[in-house]
Amino acid sequence: MIQEAIARYLLKQKQFSLTPKAVLFDMDGVLYDSMRFHSRSWYETATHHNLISTPEIFYLYEGRTGESTINELYQKTFHRDATDEEKKSIYEEKATLFNKYNDGKAMSGAAEVLAAVKSSGLQALVVTGSGQHSLINKLENTYPGYFKREKMVTAFDVIYGKPHPEPYLMGLKKAGIQANEAFVVENAPMGVQAAVAAGIFTIAVNTGPLADKVLLDAGADLLYPDMTSLANDWKNIIKACQENNKDI
Numbered sequence: 001m002i003q004e005a006i007a008r009y010l011l012k013q014k015q016f017s018l019t020p021k022a023v024l025f026d027m028d029g030v031l032y033d034s035m036r037f038h039s040r041s042w043y044e045t046a047t048h049h050n051l052i053s054t055p056e057i058f059y060l061y062e063g064r065t066g067e068s069t070i071n072e073l074y075q076k077t078f079h080r081d082a083t084d085e086e087k088k089s090i091y092e093e094k095a096t097l098f099n100k101y102n103d104g105k106a107m108s109g110a111a112e113v114l115a116a117v118k119s120s121g122l123q124a125l126v127v128t129g130s131g132q133h134s135l136i137n138k139l140e141n142t143y144p145g146y147f148k149r150e151k152m153v154t155a156f157d158v159i160y161g162k163p164h165p166e167p168y169l170m171g172l173k174k175a176g177i178q179a180n181e182a183f184v185v186e187n188a189p190m191g192v193q194a195a196v197a198a199g200i201f202t203i204a205v206n207t208g209p210l211a212d213k214v215l216l217d218a219g220a221d222l223l224y225p226d227m228t229s230l231a232n233d234w235k236n237i238i239k240a241c242q243e244n245n246k247d248i
Contacts, residue, residue: 002237030107032107035187040055070082107227203224206226
């Protein structure tokens with residue numbers, strides 16, 4: 001299955017090899033079990049402002065910047081973009097609720113994936129649409145020694161959020177590598193779309209309520225039900241890349 005996924009990736013992206021040197025991780029829903037709190041705080045904030053939404057829709061919007069999400073809600077409800085003031089106040093309200101609800105729980109299996117990445121000699125970087133300092137600063141406490149701030153990509157670093165490829169293209173630049181020298185680990189369809197558009201081999205972990213098909217249709221090269229399953233299969237992924245490169 002992994003070899004077939006690599007072969008499809010190489011054909012799709014017109015690459016000759018997949019030689020990983022770094023793994024670019026999304027944060028919410030991948031490193032932290034936090035998407036349920038994002039969804040709740042977004043839905044309550046949207047409802048407070050009479051914006052059309054459902055709790056589930058924020059899993060589909062995941063990866064967008066806060067401003068982009070608010071604009072999407074305003075277009076859906078009022079057929080116009082939100083003003084700068086609306087974006088600022090609504091995002092602050094959402095962030096306050098999120099910080100109230102969030103328990104800061106690490107995603108089960110994420111530490112094992114990071115340990116496997118490190119043992120493979122690969123860099124680990126975070127590429128997130130989050131603009132909340134509380135989460136960004138928390139990474140070093142949860143996963144000490146794995147991430148460097150200067151190599152992180154956040155909402156503060158990009159003009160266009162996911163599904164635009166800019167966040168992952170910036171991640172490649174910060175890692176000093178090419179697209180065929182990276183993996184992306186994502187849990188959201190828009191994040192998968194962004195990674196695929198950037199030309200990167202994309203591993204989806206379905207840690208939320210969406211159907212597997214949503215992530216596969218977004219272009220994921222491999223799909224796992226959780227981070228623990230990915231950790232357990234990591235050596236096989238690296239081995240498949242090495243075997244593929246022997247054939248070149």
